[in-house]
Amino acid sequence: MRDEPGGAAPARTELKADCARCFGLCCVALPFAASADFAVDKAAGSPCRNLRTDFGCGIHTELRQRGFNGCTVYDCFGAGQKVSQVTFGGEDWRSRPGDEARLMFDVFRTVRHLQELLWYLTEALALPAALPLHPELRRALDRTEALTRRPPEELAELDVAAVRQDVNALLLRAGELSRAGLAQSGNEKNGKKGKNGKNGKKKDRRGADLMGARLRGADLRGANLRGAYLIAADLTGADLRGAELIGADLRDADLTDADLTGALFLTQPQLDAARGSAGTRLPESFTRPAHWTA
Structure with a gap:
């Protein structure tokens, strides 16, 4: 992943959905199929039948009862408000011609992946056992945050899989360090030793x-x-x-x-x-x- 101009790291509150600042992007951009999670079929780019004109959900308090469990477990990690208010400067998809609206939906899907990575990187930076990796984690977080602020056309073409691969390698190492520290601490307390001098049972x-x-x-x-x-x-x-x-x-x-x-x-x-x-x-x-x- 190439270095990008740095910026302030996002606060945790910016990595959570704020539907009041979003134009209902998840209710339009994403497809879903009739199943245990959704009561009806919906194509990508087509507004959900429950989306109101003010971009709120008409059945928000009854989603589970009305067969929309999938909506209750979805989180865009703050991508909705960032794409709505930052990338597109507060202009909603209804005010844009077809191709421009589709671009907004494509960008939302990309930024959602990047915001999720920012969540994980922020979590990794809070792990004491991952301290040796903190400089690398901080650089990865800054680069990923900068990517979320690229122009719409660049975001739509971004190779998200490559970005995820680079970040995932760091997260793997951070997780290993944290779990190793936990196993060592727990087994020292219990006085247990395992095979090859390693404490504890492999899980x-x-x-x-x-x-x-x-x-x-x-x-x-x-x-x-x-x-x-x-x-x-x-x-x-x-x-x-x-x-x-x-x-x-x-x-x-x-x-x-x-x-x-x-x-x-x-x-x-x-x-x-x-x-x-x-x-x-x-x-x-x-x-x-x-x-x-x-």
């Missing part, structure tokens, strides 16, 4: 198919669950402290009374897609989903 479940898995009360401290399929898994009472969850699919996973304190690269959409309870322990920066049981 590498990266990309594992754990759909519907019975993991009730499982000790998953410091586990690598990157990209794991945990759809409808029973994680009741599981210990997920320090587990790496980047890209893990938690749709309908049961997190009742689970402990996610210090979970690495956890996102709010992952929690929103799961089930939980008042006893589920979350990192301080996250919001307990409204649909979780009391």
